[in-house]
Amino acid sequence: MLLGELLTIKYGKNQSKVVADSGYPIYGTGGIISYSKDYLYDGPSILIGRKGSIENVQYVDKPFWCVDTTFYTIVNEDLVIPKYLFYKLSLIDFKIYDEGTTIPSLRTDTLNKIKIKIHSYEMQQHIVDIGGILWKLNK
Secondary structure: OEHHHHEEEEEOOOOOOOEEOOOEEEEEOOEEEEEEOOOOEOOOEEEEEOEOOOOOEEEEOOOEEEOOOEEEEEEOOOOOOHHHHHHHHHOOOHHHHOOOOOOOEOOHHHHHOOEOOOOOHHHHHHHHHHHHHHHHHHO
């Protein structure tokens, strides 16, 4: 399947008007950079760097904000389990899709065309169950 069939890619937004001392995490390409009084999205999402650290894929399943150098995604849960897709995307070297001249960059058109082999829904759940255990052991 094409990645664009499995999720919808959205742009993060400038955080300057929502920054707060506490609240919802604000994600940049490298992880949490601050907190927000509001959230941008509240569903399970896979964050992909748009500029800079494009190889850093993150999974979020609580309300969050992300900055404009980061894509967030709305996963088509009828086709794929979000955490499973995160594991799959974590295996991709996004640097090979770099379209920047000085700063590593990704475009939605390019990401949407990436081919992803997806297992059956039952196998996805099994991988998530086992993967979660292994993921915790390796951190």
